[in-house]
Amino acid sequence: MSKHTITLTVNGNEFTREVESRTLLVHFVREDLDLTGTHIGCDTTSCGACTLLVNGRAIKSCTMFAVQANGAAVETIEGVAQNGDLHPLQEGFWEKHGLQCGYCTPGMIMSAKQLLEQNPNPTEEEIRWGISGNLCRCTGYNKIVEAIQYAAAKAREGQTEAGGEEASS
Amino acid sequence: MSHLDDRFEHHTPKPEGASAKVDLVDEVQIKTPPEICGMGHRMKRKEDPRFIQGKGNYVDDVKLPGMLYMDIVRSPYAHARIVSIDDSEALATEGVVAVIKGQDLEAAGGLHWMPTLMSDTQMVLPIDKVVYYAQEVCAVVATDRYIAADAIEKIFVEYEPLEPVVDPHEAMKDKVIVREDKEQKTNHIWHWEAGDKEATDRVFSEAAHVVEQTMHIPRLHVSSIETCGMVANYNKATEHMQIYMTSQAPHAHRTVFALVSGLPEHKIQIISPDIGGGFGGKVPVYPGYVCCAVASLVTGKPVKWIEDRSENLQADSFARDYHITAEMAADADGMITGLRVKTLSDCGAADAAANPSKFPAGLYSICTGSYDMQAAHIEVDGVYTTKPPGGVAYRCSFRVTEAVHMIERVTDIMAAELGQDPAELRRKNFIREFPYKSPTGWEYDSGNYEAALDKAMETIGYAELRREQAEKRARGELMGIGISSFTEVVGAGPSRDYDILGIKMFDSAEIRIHPTGKAIARFGTKSQGQGHETTYAQIIAEELGLPAADVQVEEGDTDTAPYGLGTYASRSTPTAGAAGAMAARKIKAKAKKIAAYLLEVGEDDLEWNVDRFQVKGSPEQAKTIQDIAFAAYTNHPPGMEAGLEATDYYDPPNLTFPFGTYICVVDIDKGTGEVKVRRFVAIDDCGHIINPMVVEGQVHGGLTMGLAPALFEEIVYDENGQNLSGTFADYLLPTAVESPKWETGHTITPSPHHPLGAKGIGESPTVGAPPAIVNAVVDALSHLGVKHIEIPITPEKVWKLLREAGVTD
Ligand code: FES
Ligand code: FES
Numbered sequence: 001m002s003k004h005t006i007t008l009t010v011n012g013n014e015f016t017r018e019v020e021s022r023t024l025l026v027h028f029v030r031e032d033l034d035l036t037g038t039h040i041g042c043d044t045t046s047c048g049a050c051t052l053l054v055n056g057r058a059i060k061s062c063t064m065f066a067v068q069a070n071g072a073a074v075e076t077i078e079g080v081a082q083n084g085d086l087h088p089l090q091e092g093f094w095e096k097h098g099l100q101c102g103y104c105t106p107g108m109i110m111s112a113k114q115l116l117e118q119n120p121n122p123t124e125e126e127i128r129w130g131i132s133g134n135l136c137r138c139t140g141y142n143k144i145v146e147a148i149q150y151a152a153a154k155a156r157e158g159q160t161e162a163g164g165e166e167a168s169s
Numbered sequence: 170m171s172h173l174d175d176r177f178e179h180h181t182p183k184p185e186g187a188s189a190k191v192d193l194v195d196e197v198q199i200k201t202p203p204e205i206c207g208m209g210h211r212m213k214r215k216e217d218p219r220f221i222q223g224k225g226n227y228v229d230d231v232k233l234p235g236m237l238y239m240d241i242v243r244s245p246y247a248h249a250r251i252v253s254i255d256d257s258e259a260l261a262t263e264g265v266v267a268v269i270k271g272q273d274l275e276a277a278g279g280l281h282w283m284p285t286l287m288s289d290t291q292m293v294l295p296i297d298k299v300v301y302y303a304q305e306v307c308a309v310v311a312t313d314r315y316i317a318a319d320a321i322e323k324i325f326v327e328y329e330p331l332e333p334v335v336d337p338h339e340a341m342k343d344k345v346i347v348r349e350d351k352e353q354k355t356n357h358i359w360h361w362e363a364g365d366k367e368a369t370d371r372v373f374s375e376a377a378h379v380v381e382q383t384m385h386i387p388r389l390h391v392s393s394i395e396t397c398g399m400v401a402n403y404n405k406a407t408e409h410m411q412i413y414m415t416s417q418a419p420h421a422h423r424t425v426f427a428l429v430s431g432l433p434e435h436k437i438q439i440i441s442p443d444i445g446g447g448f449g450g451k452v453p454v455y456p457g458y459v460c461c462a463v464a465s466l467v468t469g470k471p472v473k474w475i476e477d478r479s480e481n482l483q484a485d486s487f488a489r490d491y492h493i494t495a496e497m498a499a500d501a502d503g504m505i506t507g508l509r510v511k512t513l514s515d516c517g518a519a520d521a522a523a524n525p526s527k528f529p530a531g532l533y534s535i536c537t538g539s540y541d542m543q544a545a546h547i548e549v550d551g552v553y554t555t556k557p558p559g560g561v562a563y564r565c566s567f568r569v570t571e572a573v574h575m576i577e578r579v580t581d582i583m584a585a586e587l588g589q590d591p592a593e594l595r596r597k598n599f600i601r602e603f604p605y606k607s608p609t610g611w612e613y614d615s616g617n618y619e620a621a622l623d624k625a626m627e628t629i630g631y632a633e634l635r636r637e638q639a640e641k642r643a644r645g646e647l648m649g650i651g652i653s654s655f656t657e658v659v660g661a662g663p664s665r666d667y668d669i670l671g672i673k674m675f676d677s678a679e680i681r682i683h684p685t686g687k688a689i690a691r692f693g694t695k696s697q698g699q700g701h702e703t704t705y706a707q708i709i710a711e712e713l714g715l716p717a718a719d720v721q722v723e724e725g726d727t728d729t730a731p732y733g734l735g736t737y738a739s740r741s742t743p744t745a746g747a748a749g750a751m752a753a754r755k756i757k758a759k760a761k762k763i764a765a766y767l768l769e770v771g772e773d774d775l776e777w778n779v780d781r782f783q784v785k786g787s788p789e790q791a792k793t794i795q796d797i798a799f800a801a802y803t804n805h806p807p808g809m810e811a812g813l814e815a816t817d818y819y820d821p822p823n824l825t826f827p828f829g830t831y832i833c834v835v836d837i838d839k840g841t842g843e844v845k846v847r848r849f850v851a852i853d854d855c856g857h858i859i860n861p862m863v864v865e866g867q868v869h870g871g872l873t874m875g876l877a878p879a880l881f882e883e884i885v886y887d888e889n890g891q892n893l894s895g896t897f898a899d900y901l902l903p904t905a906v907e908s909p910k911w912e913t914g915h916t917i918t919p920s921p922h923h924p925l926g927a928k929g930i931g932e933s934p935t936v937g938a939p940p941a942i943v944n945a946v947v948d949a950l951s952h953l954g955v956k957h958i959e960i961p962i963t964p965e966k967v968w969k970l971l972r973e974a975g976v977t978d
């Protein structure tokens with residue numbers, strides 16, 4: 001199996017690694033870089049659990065070879081929070097109960113991130129179509145839609161909306 | 170604490186003992202302030218920060234030094250003799266460490282067969298023949314997952330194909346015998362009955378109206394987005410087997426592993442880490458798990474096995490596959506008098522259902538549902554076919570979905586026969602007195618079915634919808650309204666009746682309060698997304714006044730958590746949740762003694778107030794739970810043991826019976842036959858609510874898993890027994906686009922026997938939703954003579970009906 005040396009940035013850090021031609025990007029990210037937040041849920045590009053951003057575009061990383069990401073800027077769920085602050089989407093998923101088992105969540109957040117970058121003010125229907133490549137078996141999607149609406153509102157207005165309560169001692 | 174007074178106004182006294190008469194309250198009860206966050210608060214989930222940042226720890230995330238990878242060779246035939254297996258080329262490949270075959274398992278102590286949870290047996294790896302498509306044939310262990318996958322292609326298995334038997338009715342004829350290993354050469358596995366046959370036959374002979382319907386509840390797959398997998402790590406020096414496993418029941422699995430493998434149970438540690446959805450699919454022990462553990466035993470190295478999606482859909486346990494014939498009898502006044510049901514249960518190649526041992530057809534006999542009737546008789550026969558074994562829940566309490574689908578469908582068929590509105594027929598026949606003894610022997614704990622029906626009808630605007638439907642029908646448009654007033658039965662269960670492989674179905678909690686007033690609580694269950702880390706903490710906050718944020722909840726590690734039977738069948742709140750409350754009450758009893766000592770008063774002079782014991786009549790004299798915790802380690806009363814902790818193994822006195830009414834409105838496209846769910850109102854009653862936000866989430870998710878089989882999902886086999894639904898491109902999970910905006914609400918009828926008055930919610934919507942949708946579609950087409958449609962209701966099926974009726978061409 002022939003090997004290639006690739007250089008790419010992942011969440012702003014540059015990596016140079018040797019990979020086999022056939023190594024999938026999702027395996028490279030999870031196993032070579034130990035970024036296990038990107039998940040695998042199928043083998044037919046159907047579930048979206050493996051979604052990450054390559055040069056800003058949401059990509060199903062189970063259907064892309066690592067060598068194809070040579071020279072690219074990759075963003076995974078681990079890079080979404082900045083300086084310890086949650087991204088509005090992460091906040092939205094937490095506030096609005098947009099996750100249960102959490103397995104689809106990183107892929108959902110990455111798809112939603114692309115959606116909001118392209119369309120900061122989506123309608124409910126646009127949100128539903130925007131995440132239609134991501135399957136969730138737990139939530140029934142309503143609260144994911146609300147989570148994305150929360151993030152869109154927050155990003156637009158820079159203001160906080162009340163959601164769930166947080167207990168503190 | 171005066172600011173809390175107004176909160177107590179909403180407090181309904183907890184029902185006690187056998188008194189089952191409880192008033193209806195719709196308002197969620199809150200007794201603690203937000204900083205404590207006991208029951209009723211919409212507390213944000215404690216588990217979420219790790220998940221939203223990609224820091225969950227699922228089985229495939231586990232990486233151990235020197236870890237090997239396992240992959241599996243699977244059968245391309247549904248039924249075939251194995252002539253030979255040639256693994257020489259695979260073994261000669263660099264990086265391939267071992268190939269494990271049936272003979273190897275046999276030599277290792279008869280591990281080529283394993284017991285199922287239903288006291289049947291199932292092959293781990295075959296020696297003579299395979300009995301289903303995609304059956305595990307042998308396993309390859311390699312240094313890399315790609316090498317293992319390559320090696321699969323280098324193993325040459327010669328098969329001699331045998332005739333498959335795919336249809337269970339055919340299987341009953343015993344022309345092809347699936348299990349030649351059995352002494353009895355028949356595919357018939359068991360016959361099971363409930364109710365009174367004679368009384369039922371009598372009711373039917375006297376009935377003014379009888380309706381009959383056959384229906385098939387097709388094979389489904391739970392399809393959690395995470396598939397199943399394991400990392401087994403056997404240390405030859407310490408003889409310790411550490412296993413990371415996608416397990417909904419890690420303690421029971423440890424016992425099963427010990428019994429099957431002969432390894433001593435204290436040398437086996439099962440860790441069920443974060444689980445990416447279970448829905449029943451992670452209850453059984455699959456052959457892959459056994460092979461993976463054996464691979465680690467043999468190599469002395471950690472071995473990882475993660476199924477891919479096709480393997481998961483093709484070989485893991487299915488759900489449903491019930492072929493039902495149901496008859497309902499009613500008198501001249503439209504009062505339902507009896508139910509007679511015969512059912513064929515297609516078990517596949519082994520009875521590997523995940524039911525309590527004494528219940529081969531699960532809790533199917535709950536099928537008289539929400540209606541009071543004189544008599545019922547239910548018969549179920551289990552049969553082998555050359556399909557994967559199983560019979561798991563798909564987010565349901567042991568076959569209750571099949572039961573509810575059947576009763577809610579025939580009730581609508583009876584309404585059509587009587588020319589009555591389906592809502593009114595239901596109302597007229599509802600059970601009204603609780604506790605209620607059903608004709609098949611259940612004792613329903615509490616209910617208020619009419620309240621849920623009324624609320625659902627009012628929320629959706631039922632009368633207005635019926636007017637709209639009449640207008641639309643006059644214009645030739647197709648619109649339907651469907652109702653389902655279901656009764657669930659969850660929380661298995663009382664030890665007198667419920668066990669799995671002899672282990673009683675209690676569950677457990679252990680709470681330890683640290684000197685600074687923080688706590689760790691461990692449970693015998695295992696969350697797969699249900700939010701136990703939050704809701705269990707809220708239960709403890711409710712009982713002890715410790716802020717829920719200060720309670721660390723842990724589950725899933727058999728070395729540390731108390732023994733329990735796990736999470737499925739909506740049993741966590743009814744059993745482990747109750748254990749948590751009972752353990753907290755034990756702690757509270759000790760805390761009272763410590764408070765009395767510290768305040769120098771008698772215990773009788775003290776009263777509990779949210780988070781403290783105070784002296785009656787002088788509340789300023791008080792000791793908070795934190796004060797008491799500190800004293801338990803620093804200044805405990807002479808003669809008393811130090812520390813503040815308790816364990817409870819809770820054996821529920823009865824099951825709980827959540828219920829609700831769902832109403833669905835559909836519009837049908839005449840040209841394509843496509844069904845669109847326009848509105849769906851779900852009114853649920855699960856007793857007292859621990860976290861309304863989590864309950865809503867459970868209901869939304871459950872409804873979507875009810876929509877799925879009604880309109881989309883089915884595992885299909887061709888006549889050769891080949892699975893035609895082996896990918897997500899063929900087995901269609903609803904996306905955000907197909908899922909409607911669910912409208913939810915609740916009534917609250919506490920369980921009289923549960924310490925918190927709670928009942929469990931995760932599965933009601935999966936159980937209740939499908940018949941509401943089917944009833945709506947049939948209602949939309951009833952004027953065309955349509956009485957019943959089998960699920961999934963695909964556009965093609967509807968389009969054919971429309972064409973037959975001359976509505977479309
Ligand atoms: S794992 Fe990539 S789409 Fe499913
Ligand atoms: S939260 Fe479990 S799959 Fe989406």
